[in-house]
Amino acid sequence: MSTLVKPMRTSEDYLEHLRVMKPNVRMNGESIPRDHSVFKPAINCVCTTLELPRDPQNEELMTASSHITGKRINRYLHIHQNPHDLQMKQKMVRTNCRLAGGCMQRCMGMDALNAVSVATYEMDHGLGTKYYQTFLEYMQNYQENEWIGNCAQTDIKGDRKARPHQQMDPDAYVRVVERRKDGIVVRGCKICIGIAPITEELIVVPTRALTKEEDDWAVSFAIPADTKGVIILARSRAPKDRKAVKAPIAEIGDTLGMVIFDNVFVPWERVFMSGAKKGEWEFGGRLALLFALNHRHSYCGCKPAMVDIIVGAAALAAEYNGVEKSKHIEMKLAEMISVAELTFAAGVASGVYGKVTPCGTCTPNPVYANIGRRHAGENIYSEDKGLAEIAGGIPATLPMEGDFLDEYTGPLLKKYMKRAPHISAEDQERLWRLIADLTSSDYTGLLQYAHLHGGGSPVMEAIALLKEYDLEERKNIAKYLAGIKSEPIRTWKGAEWKSL
Amino acid sequence: MSTLVKPMRTSEDYLEHLRVMKPNVRMNGESIPRDHSVFKPAINCVCTTLELPRDPQNEELMTASSHITGKRINRYLHIHQNPHDLQMKQKMVRTNCRLAGGCMQRCMGMDALNAVSVATYEMDHGLGTKYYQTFLEYMQNYQENEWIGNCAQTDIKGDRKARPHQQMDPDAYVRVVERRKDGIVVRGCKICIGIAPITEELIVVPTRALTKEEDDWAVSFAIPADTKGVIILARSRAPKDRKAVKAPIAEIGDTLGMVIFDNVFVPWERVFMSGAKKGEWEFGGRLALLFALNHRHSYCGCKPAMVDIIVGAAALAAEYNGVEKSKHIEMKLAEMISVAELTFAAGVASGVYGKVTPCGTCTPNPVYANIGRRHAGENIYSEDKGLAEIAGGIPATLPMEGDFLDEYTGPLLKKYMKRAPHISAEDQERLWRLIADLTSSDYTGLLQYAHLHGGGSPVMEAIALLKEYDLEERKNIAKYLAGIKSEPIRTWKGAEWKSL
Amino acid sequence: MSTLVKPMRTSEDYLEHLRVMKPNVRMNGESIPRDHSVFKPAINCVCTTLELPRDPQNEELMTASSHITGKRINRYLHIHQNPHDLQMKQKMVRTNCRLAGGCMQRCMGMDALNAVSVATYEMDHGLGTKYYQTFLEYMQNYQENEWIGNCAQTDIKGDRKARPHQQMDPDAYVRVVERRKDGIVVRGCKICIGIAPITEELIVVPTRALTKEEDDWAVSFAIPADTKGVIILARSRAPKDRKAVKAPIAEIGDTLGMVIFDNVFVPWERVFMSGAKKGEWEFGGRLALLFALNHRHSYCGCKPAMVDIIVGAAALAAEYNGVEKSKHIEMKLAEMISVAELTFAAGVASGVYGKVTPCGTCTPNPVYANIGRRHAGENIYSEDKGLAEIAGGIPATLPMEGDFLDEYTGPLLKKYMKRAPHISAEDQERLWRLIADLTSSDYTGLLQYAHLHGGGSPVMEAIALLKEYDLEERKNIAKYLAGIKSEPIRTWKGAEWKSL
């Protein structure tokens, strides 16, 4: 394993940068600094991605050799070169998210850059453009600076019944409004953008397939998040009720934002797609799908981690409630586990059947990445239900911390909080607070939405799945068995199959 | 229809009383008044139960003739006399909850008193006690004062593997610690008690079936909520984010509490079951089930109302997103509607097959009340999922009000919020806020827990269902068809069937 | 209760008629008589509808007073006059199907005639036609002859993307090809027609809504099943394996057919809709829906009966396997029961909220009839799964009867068949055969298809449901709560509501 050339970046390095970035983050009508306490929970999550790889025991899991410089880098900065890389990425994500208590908030940037790698290379070969070299140079910077990047994909979209070029307001999808000698000017708005208020780099990719009238919307670039003209409207979600009873779950949370590009200038050395050449629109859709594909593969790591937490809490609640041996509780746990592990298995298969593209970047198998994320997305509400069923009603109704600390009511609560004889009232309270934070707090809905829609909704994955799936071969099998004229049924010869 | 003898009680009357009640409500370590702003959302809900019956057009729906005095009373004060009463109650609940934006918070008291009516009458006939007359006198007071009452049923329960009399701490279930000439003294703790901080009367019933060692735990009574020795630890849950964008949904919410009975004296004229007579334990379980039965029937009215709101929001989101004619959206709406209406239908059948007991009180059919509540409980998470799917991710990520009002970002948000051409940006925002309040706010988890566990969890309803269901007759039918020796198959002759 | 004017028709009367009907039933390339043994299982089911009402204890349940003659008639011959009639019909169906071991095969005729009653009356009032009087006279004959009728609705439909008048072959939907002085001539083909080979009367109604070009397809009539030009291609499905181990389940089954109308003449006194008058097409769709509505209400009686049988078999298997007290088995049974009783409850609500139309015929509430049938249809495969899960694999693999009777292997099977000590090897075998007949025989697939698609598929019911549902009111509630301009929210005033 190549050795680390320099000490890896620390959380403090990152925070230091956040402090000096130009103020363009706003919340509730005011400008707020990037290191504001409201972002602390999300920053804490990001910091796990910086600290874990610094622990030598995690080196294999969380670092990789740069395909550009050969140096050992944080795996979140890596362009995957083979199926093994994809599998390591998936494992890193699951491991990291378990420790972060949920989303570690850093896969988006990695997934976007892996997508840009493939799309720029393909575009250069198809259209004779020169974006791949731009990408490689940017990527080298990105790795050397060990940036935290995210991805801005989802456009505001305006009227759902109109295509980008048919919108009353053409800015409903981010677009190039001017092409200059030194770069491009873009306008538009991206929503539901994870870690927007605390990212260092914004990596922008298109949101959907485009048509030939839509070269202007075929735009991808990376800019510092505090670039002039960028306005970030922040939201932050975290469990809110804790003050005294400290616990890791109470320190974490998510932040995201709406990102407005109000005539933002992007120099050419940061532009990966600009619609400058006729035909780039075709690669807009390709890039959109490639990001979704890489991101859905990452979800096959993070979603199982989320279920690990939910299942752990449910199993602990079952133990504390003394019902852990009841067969119907066991069946419920098995059902919950099944969601996690089928999702993880889909990620494994997506990695194993990953494909090394001509530029050397390995992309996950789309059938398995899509069914994996879809399965997780379809089931997050059931997982919460399972936890709530096993826990019972108390996480939603537990008296507040002050009542536990109060001289008058504290002793009464201690008396009445006791359940299983071997569990202290304090641990009992801590478990209920964990479950409340997960399933009955200001954070709950965000978790549910993020797991349902994040990375693309189940409907989107079904559509992507059907696009990639070799349904014709299945129809062919049915025809053969029915005695209807059919093509010869294929037997398995690896890469010859469009899909499995 | 009998005329109202006096003007019905107003919201102001109720608030006036809350203001003068003795201070025994605490939150987060402090004593707080019952009219504190934190309870305002829940008080608003309760007030709908006072105001709606005052509207003459709602008279038939929301008032009834007292079986004690013959006077026209608010139907929430009524002891149901026949299947028609049960159906009217169910309709009242659904109508009221639609307007309250969720739980109207007042059925518990009604359901508890209907249960006490039957259980005291049966106990008197079985054991020769005199509780039914006590109940009738209390009930007359209750109706004349038009009290807001709730029900305190769920004990803290301690070690789930031990019965009440086997607990290390015998107070794990509320119990009589002393029987005096003038009344009883009780100790224990009830949890998850709806509207505890703002109720006027606490109506206490046992939580489970008891055994012969457990007469001391066979205890039921009603007391003013500010009785000496009662400590109420309050929680309040409501959407929190609104300041400027006023809307009814932003004015409502729930409150509930843990209620500690710290050696509370209850005079005999308010005692409905005390374990004073050997054998009362048998009626403890009966009373517990009767409350659950009545309450589950009420849920067959309120849960469909909740789904009405969710479906309405989903249908509106589909319209605003321009996908209302898409077949898979229609199928999703049909699925959501089906949950609401099957639950409602179960309530209708429970009422139609309700049974007038010897004391004249009509109890709902238990098979249908249980399957109805169970079906709603099993599906609330799916309903939220359905709404979130149709809405998309934005309810969870919408910028805050201040950003919409801000001079700098307001116009940009107005520009980018537009979707369907015929919907204003403001209405669009309002819809997202409604959906956020329901599915991604501090209120969300409580709604989910309340709909899952409120009135008894699906598992409890499955158990109650199997207890009442004539499974033997089904086995008999199977035996007959299999050619195994069987009893004659019954044909339908109404009341002769144990169940349907 | 009015007394029966004459002894009711017997099974022997019915069989006698089948024997003398003209031979137009064909199977597998041959003409076969209507009393052929292959139809015996289905005939046995029909006969229960003749025999049960003859038992005086079933009089209230299974007979009614004709609204035409006032005479007491078999309820299957009745036009329902009020919600009570609908409820009695639903109970009759459930009771009858339990005893028939599944479909009693006679509700279609009743449901079709109830639909014709309303549609002809409405058409006469809308268009000035005279069909209602024709219907009444036919109906009087039908009641006096105590006919067995079915309903032929589903057209072959040809190209699903084309409307009736756009088909390459206009006969893809049954249509009038000639209108004569004495009647009409019709051509076309109806499929999936229950009891076609053993019905006495075929009652034909349209299959879908029509457009103004489609008066020729607006056709409804009743004819003897052996009318010239009618060809019935029969299928029969029943458990096949039994020879020695006699049991009621082995005596029953279904029959159905494709019915071809090869230029069939229908005299005017049997025509209920003919497209002779411009505008009849509008009532074609209405009649199609009315039959579906009545039939779906009937399904709310028969499907619960089918589940009664499945649940009974499952509960017996659990008992014989000694797992009847296992909590996860109990939860599974509760889930299965829930399907039956929610469906039944939907039927009850559909009846209670039934509407007496101007001609005096009472039609079920469409929202509840549709959600009820839909719920049953969505769950039949789960019910079979539940039974198979509890039974284990043996119903599918049980040795054949001959092995049990064989001198050599019989004693070994007796030895190895024993499970629960208190159950004889013979009863054990009988139970496995019952479950095999239901879930692993030639009959199984038909049962599954019939319960999925019979009366209209879940998708059709979802569409019908949405058509009738007051979704606008739910959107209105959502608008009100969101603070969007809305109509006043309605409170419950019975008939004023379009739906609940």
Place this chain on the structure above:
Amino acid sequence: MSTLVKPMRTSEDYLEHLRVMKPNVRMNGESIPRDHSVFKPAINCVCTTLELPRDPQNEELMTASSHITGKRINRYLHIHQNPHDLQMKQKMVRTNCRLAGGCMQRCMGMDALNAVSVATYEMDHGLGTKYYQTFLEYMQNYQENEWIGNCAQTDIKGDRKARPHQQMDPDAYVRVVERRKDGIVVRGCKICIGIAPITEELIVVPTRALTKEEDDWAVSFAIPADTKGVIILARSRAPKDRKAVKAPIAEIGDTLGMVIFDNVFVPWERVFMSGAKKGEWEFGGRLALLFALNHRHSYCGCKPAMVDIIVGAAALAAEYNGVEKSKHIEMKLAEMISVAELTFAAGVASGVYGKVTPCGTCTPNPVYANIGRRHAGENIYSEDKGLAEIAGGIPATLPMEGDFLDEYTGPLLKKYMKRAPHISAEDQERLWRLIADLTSSDYTGLLQYAHLHGGGSPVMEAIALLKEYDLEERKNIAKYLAGIKSEPIRTWKGAEWKSL
């Protein structure tokens, strides 16, 4: 790749052997030959396992190098040596089953022998027995003779509440009744034994974990299926209706049987576990689980193939019905596909995380093998439902072949069978017959039972899953996040994890 030393065995070789085996197969009270037409459908399936590897293009997929002789052998005869072998096995199974039109009936023997390999080796090392060498010699024979073997595992089990040694009849589980110098004598009965009537070798393994009193039930061996004392009671299931319309689906089917061991002598060279040495009982349970594990991994190949067929038929029906572009149909197909591919992905993960045991045999990862088979088992009824929904009712009601061939009705059927303009009436008929064979024939129920229970029921897999799953680590994560004292959270370091 090593070359094949001799031409591989042909179908004719196999049939030749079946013809000369001693007659001990019985059906319905009679002895019948193994090449009886009733077994033809199943024999056809088995023959695909002989013919496919003979095609050079399938060599990599369907052959392997024997770890005993180094010769190239049919992969069904192979003991897997590494994760790659497991993945090739899974692919072989899926490919083969697609072509066999369902179960290819030969994985059981392979799975049993792989299990015996590991269990005998472990037993020898634990107890000092010498079974592994016996196994290796038997295995060499097995490979050289290219036998068709199956596995006899499931005991009749008698009273489910009693353990083997507590049964009233000790033969309720197969046991050793005598140990002789030259071998053992066994008695008992195994049920639901796939291909029992047409297997050449019966490989017997225990059915469950045993206790220390149960060494006599710790018995495993392989014998020719026509060994003296073995009685096989056969069942055969296949679509039955076809005569004229030839199609591959009409040529295949399953056979299975109850296998009675009526004091059967087994020589030591065929005994793999006999309870002769105190302590073998512990390895009885181990062997039972190992077979289940290998077999569940195989199911992760065959069940996706079954769904390939179902999905292919559904997609074809959608196309023929002209609804293939309808979004709700697409969502249904995506849901069906998801079941297949999640199951397959679980198999991939089970292979990738497979473990090479000390004897060199590679065993699948148990968590993934169990969730994979469980997921398929939980969903087979839904798959059939999905197909039936898309097809509509006609597969269950289609007229019989004779009617299509008949001069009178044939032309009418041709006229009315037409749907999509580009599909011939004959192809339309063929598709309906395929779907009927799958979902509405005598075969249907067997398919459903086989997919639900085959390889162990979902409940058994849930139990196996929980046994292997590192639930403690999840509880530990929950404790850590809750702030309850916990162990350090592990990061991913491959084999150190008990499970993922």
